[in-house]
Amino acid sequence: MHSAQRLPAEVQYADELNHLAENDTYKKPQGWKLSPQAVKTFILGSNKAIGNRSIAKKIHGNDALVERAIVTLAGQRGLLLVGEPGTAKSLLSELLAAAISGNSTDTIQGSAGIVEENIRYSWNYALLLKEGPVLDSLVPGPLYRAMKHGRIMRFEEITRCPTEIQDNLIPILSDRILQIPELKQDEDKFLLSQKGFNLIATANLNDRGINEMSSALKRRFNFETMQPLKNIQQQAKLIATQANQQLASAEIEISASDDICQLLATAITDMRTGHVEGLSISPLTNVLSTAEAISVLYSAALESHYFGEQTIRPKYIANYLIGAVCKDNNDDIKRFDDYKNAIKRKRNDLPLWQDFIG
Ligand SMILES: Nc1ncnc2c1ncn2[C@@H]1O[C@H](COP(=O)(O)OP(=O)(O)O)[C@@H](O)[C@H]1O
Ligand SMILES: [Mg+2]
Incomplete structure (x- = not known):
């Protein structure tokens, strides 16, 4: 209306x-x-x-x-x-x-x-x-x-x-x-x-x-x-509700699954704390707010939607995360690569994370 x-x-x-x-x-x-x-x-x-x-x-x-x-x-x-x-x-x-x-x-x-x-x-x-x-x-x-x-x-x-x-x-x-x-x-x-x-x-x-x-x-x-939300579950839930609401109101027929929101919330927390399952990585200069996470997810959803995917691909999430987190800081882009390497070592058996690191 x-x-x-x-x-x-x-x-x-x-x-x-x-x-x-x-x-x-x-x-x-x-x-x-x-x-x-x-x-x-x-x-x-x-x-x-x-x-x-x-x-x-x-x-x-x-x-x-x-x-x-x-x-x-x-x-x-x-x-x-x-x-x-x-x-x-x-x-x-x-x-x-x-x-x-x-x-x-x-x-x-x-x-x-x-x-x-x-x-x-x-x-x-x-x-x-x-x-x-x-x-x-x-x-x-x-x-x-x-x-x-x-x-x-x-x-x-x-x-x-x-x-x-x-x-x-x-x-x-x-x-x-x-x-x-x-x-x-x-x-x-x-x-x-x-x-x-x-x-x-x-x-x-x-x-x-x-x-x-x-x-x-x-x-x-x-x-x-x-205070920002500290708990990953809480963050994932918030990201899911907000992003899905925005997608529905734009009449885009794709929605974010719990898994994908959990992945995004985990990635943000990893980057903020500088730890991946006990492995240390250098934390990025910018922390990502929940609001920015929602827009990363929204962009990834659009890319999936317009480029013919049935679900939101973690790969797209990773790509938009780079833009949101690193902006024009070259050191941060390198740190993001380090983060991907850490995931390769610790989560390589998980298909969603495999797609994330591309
Ligand atoms: N604790 C929270 N509860 C509900 N929504 C939140 C929360 N934190 C972030 N958000 C989401 O982030 C969006 C942007 O927040 P915003 O009000 O613009 O932040 P600020 O004014 O603090 O920069 C909100 O519209 C909401 O979707
Ligand atoms: Mg404000």
């Missing part, structure tokens, strides 16, 4: 969210669409059916963190999700905003080029010339929209923004007022945030910028660190 490449969580999961709202019997914070209990069920899933349906788990391996994140958002402070790339910080922030506010699109993507106007509001210059500085000439930014409608605003990769831009959020988080001094009418000169407004920011630990957040702003956030 939808032809969009990717739907926001509140559209993708509209049925689940409606169902949870209809069956929600717990207390709701003011301005929230769902109770904290129902938000938690939406994100962490539920084994026993709610009403007549079960809810799928969407974030794995960080259950206690998810609960604390929900509690933080019901309080006075913002939520800052930190962690390595690909640990589902963005996904969690989107799911939280969708469940709490019914809208995850009041979002700004942090970058060096972000200016205040991108976050707060800007002007429609044609109208500004014609009508002057009145509300109609104002173009609301994500912060304005979230405050006005009492929703969660998402600030992705906040530490990629210059510190002085980040610091615009300090008065917002403490006073919950947005000043708009340009407007003509006195009553328009400030916007009071409505109940339900709060802020979720994300930051990658690998970005050097993380230290450049002012301590005044840090004090206004609760920090939560998202």
Whole structure:
């Protein structure tokens, strides 16, 4: 029905969210669409059916963190999700905003080029010339929209923004007022945030910028660190569900078997730890996140699909892994060959691994 490449969580999961709202019997914070209990069920899933349906788990391996994140958002402070790339910080922030506010699109993507106007509001210059500085000439930014409608605003990769831009959020988080001094009418000169407004920011630990957040702003956030999945089984399962979902939605008739996902999760772990069945190999410079693993699998599936294979070939996985892990680092390409040699010695009797090393 939808032809969009990717739907926001509140559209993708509209049925689940409606169902949870209809069956929600717990207390709701003011301005929230769902109770904290129902938000938690939406994100962490539920084994026993709610009403007549079960809810799928969407974030794995960080259950206690998810609960604390929900509690933080019901309080006075913002939520800052930190962690390595690909640990589902963005996904969690989107799911939280969708469940709490019914809208995850009041979002700004942090970058060096972000200016205040991108976050707060800007002007429609044609109208500004014609009508002057009145509300109609104002173009609301994500912060304005979230405050006005009492929703969660998402600030992705906040530490990629210059510190002085980040610091615009300090008065917002403490006073919950947005000043708009340009407007003509006195009553328009400030916007009071409505109940339900709060802020979720994300930051990658690998970005050097993380230290450049002012301590005044840090004090206004609760920090939560998202951990990568450590267990191979868990990783394999996550890779399988996500990749198969993506393949199904692209109407590609090939799916990833448990074996192939297990192989991929094992390969990533081998490369991260530098061990193959007791044999040491030099670890690669880049570790692969679960998110990247999913896209490696997806690419391998496409190659198998378009080049006439019935199942996903480990050989293709190996080829896309090289691109993802080694990028343009020649030493890493050599280390990947060492890894293949280690597999030749330790797993040569296993057909899937034989195909992997080619
Ligand atoms: N612990 C996890 N639980 C669920 N999905 C995960 C997890 N870790 C990674 N993923 C997958 O990785 C994808 C990308 O994660 P993303 O939210 O973009 O990471 P980040 O913002 O931390 O870089 C997610 O959409 C999800 O498919
Ligand atoms: Mg992200």
